[in-house]
Amino acid sequence: MAEKDITKYYGLVYYKAQKFYRRLSAVGIAGQNKCIQFEDILQEGFEGLVKAFKKDNISTSYVNIRIEGCIKDFLRKVGSLSQEHWKKVKEYEKCKERLINENLREPTREEIAECLGISVRQVEEIEALLEKYYFTMDDIDSPIPSGDLRPDRKAEVRQMLELLEKCIESSLNEEERSILIMSIVHDYTLKELAKLLNKPLSTVAAIKKRAQNKAKVCLEKKGYNISDFGGSWNG
Amino acid sequence: MVKKSISLKDILNLWVSQKKDRNHISIDELYDFLNQNVSLERRAEIMEHLIRCSVCSKKLKELMEAEEKANAMDVVFLKAAATFKPEWPIRVQTEGGKYIVTISPHEEEPERGLITVEVDRYWTRQIEGRPIVVRDGNRRELLRGIVINGKVAGKLDKLSDIELNGIIIEQG
Numbered sequence: 122m123a124e125k126d127i128t129k130y131y132g133l134v135y136y137k138a139q140k141f142y143r144r145l146s147a148v149g150i151a152g153q154n155k156c157i158q159f160e161d162i163l164q165e166g167f168e169g170l171v172k173a174f175k176k177d178n179i180s181t182s183y184v185n186i187r188i189e190g191c192i193k194d195f196l197r198k199v200g201s202l203s204q205e206h207w208k209k210v211k212e213y214e215k216c217k218e219r220l221i222n223e224n225l226r227e228p229t230r231e232e233i234a235e236c237l238g239i240s241v242r243q244v245e246e247i248e249a250l251l252e253k254y255y256f257t258m259d260d261i262d263s264p265i266p267s268g269d270l271r272p273d274r275k276a277e278v279r280q281m282l283e284l285l286e287k288c289i290e291s292s293l294n295e296e297e298r299s300i301l302i303m304s305i306v307h308d309y310t311l312k313e314l315a316k317l318l319n320k321p322l323s324t325v326a327a328i329k330k331r332a333q334n335k336a337k338v339c340l341e342k343k344g345y346n347i348s349d350f351g352g353s354w355n356g
Numbered sequence: 357m358v359k360k361s362i363s364l365k366d367i368l369n370l371w372v373s374q375k376k377d378r379n380h381i382s383i384d385e386l387y388d389f390l391n392q393n394v395s396l397e398r399r400a401e402i403m404e405h406l407i408r409c410s411v412c413s414k415k416l417k418e419l420m421e422a423e424e425k426a427n428a429m430d431v432v433f434l435k436a437a438a439t440f441k442p443e444w445p446i447r448v449q450t451e452g453g454k455y456i457v458t459i460s461p462h463e464e465e466p467e468r469g470l471i472t473v474e475v476d477r478y479w480t481r482q483i484e485g486r487p488i489v490v491r492d493g494n495r496r497e498l499l500r501g502i503v504i505n506g507k508v509a510g511k512l513d514k515l516s517d518i519e520l521n522g523i524i525i526e527q528g
Contacts, residue, residue, distance in 0.1 A: 127452050128430070128452035128453075128454065129391055130387075131423070131426035131427075131429050131430075131452065132387075132390075132419060132420075132422045132423030132424075132425075132426045133383075133387050133419070133422070134424070134426065135422040135425055135426040135429070136383075136418060136419050136422035137419075137421075139422060149504040158495060159429075160491060160524065161495065162496050163524060163526075164431075164493070164522045164524055167433070167451075167522075167524065168433060168522065171431070171433050171451055174451075179383040180382040180384070181385075181387050181388050181393070182382070185383065185387075201483075210394050255504075282370070282371075282374060285367060285370065285371045285374075289367075289368070289371050295404075297406050298407065299403050299404075299406075300373060301368065302368055302371075302407040303406065303407060303413065305364060305365050305368050305370045306365070306369055306372050306407075306410070307407075307410060307413040307414070307417065308417070309385055309413070309417060313417065313420055316420065317390070319392070324364075333364065336364060336367075336519070337364070340362075342365070345361075345362055346361045346362070347361075347362065347363065347364050347367075
């Protein structure tokens with residue numbers, strides 16, 4: 122394996138270390154003047170990566186597991202969470218995830234207890250552990266404004282959506298739609314989009330401009346005036 | 357006819373919220389996507405998901421930012437650290453091959469010395485002019501400086517205290 126291949130995963134190590142650090146900082150375990158510093162977590166992540174690279178034919182998912190494994194091992198050592206507790210936490214997370222997917226809502230403690238085959242009191246104990254060691258990696262959520270519209274705007278929204286279907290899905294091609302939404306809704310910079318789409322910055326900027334104009338013209342034909350690219354419409 | 361005034365951002369937000377896709381993409385696949393390691397067909401599917409999913413697009417953006425920060429980074433992990441006894445001077449290449457770290461003790465005062473970090477030619481263009489910090493395995497700062505002509509150097513003391521396993525070189 123070429124030596125430089127390992128550097129492709131440095132970003133992943135940094136990302137993981139940052140995630141753990143933010144979570145631990147939020148509960149007061151890591152940070153300045155605390156026993157765990159960002160560099161400690163980063164170092165463990167790198168060690169996991171180096172270990173992963175001792176194997177042939179590795180996948181990103183394997184690398185990810187090794188990075189996370191090394192960081193968690195380290196945190197277990199410096200923290201007080203035993204292997205047994207970790208197992209409980211993982212089972213709790215799995216159960217909760219399954220119930221959320223099934224019911225499309227936050228499960229109650231009783232439901233989790235039933236799913237795990239333990240008492241509600243034990244669920245509370247696990248939750249107390251989780252509160253301290255909040256390590257779940259996949260619950261990052263950033264809500265998009267929706268569903269909070271005033272009742273008197275519902276009809277307007279329905280009408281608007283019909284127009285949107287036409288203006289966004291028909292007048293814009295896939296590339297224009299992607300660039301427009303990624304930059305305006307998800308706040309990607311042109312530089313980031315250029316890297317993502319493997320296109321020159323100037324091309325991405327031109328596509329964005331073209332897409333904005335197309336959307337503007339289409340919506341104006343439908344009786345709307347595009348005031349700007351910011352502001353609030355949700356009322 | 358009086359035209360209603362609205363912003364494009366709000367219109368697009370509304371569209372995304374109505375088209376939400378909750379089948380999230382794993383961080384592994386997002387990373388492969390970022391590094392162009394997925395098929396063209398899958399790439400298009402992921403892109404289509406990203407525009408409809410603020411969770412995954414946020415994750416991907418964070419990954420991109422992490423990659424940017426990790427660009428100048430590299431590490432040294434010497435084998436069997438517990439039993440490893442350094443023989444000075446030490447000259448070691450980092451795991452990713454970005455740097456060569458040399459630590460040379462002073463001839464008359466062996467606890468004092470010089471640390472030099474040289475950037476591998478392959479990485480010079482990306483790292484030249486950037487500030488870097490070198491820390492040992494115990495988080496002790498060994499060197500801080502800007503890469504000029506592919507090199508940074510500085511003085512060191514307490515050489516025997518340096519933890520050579522787990523040295524991290526990162527952007528300062």
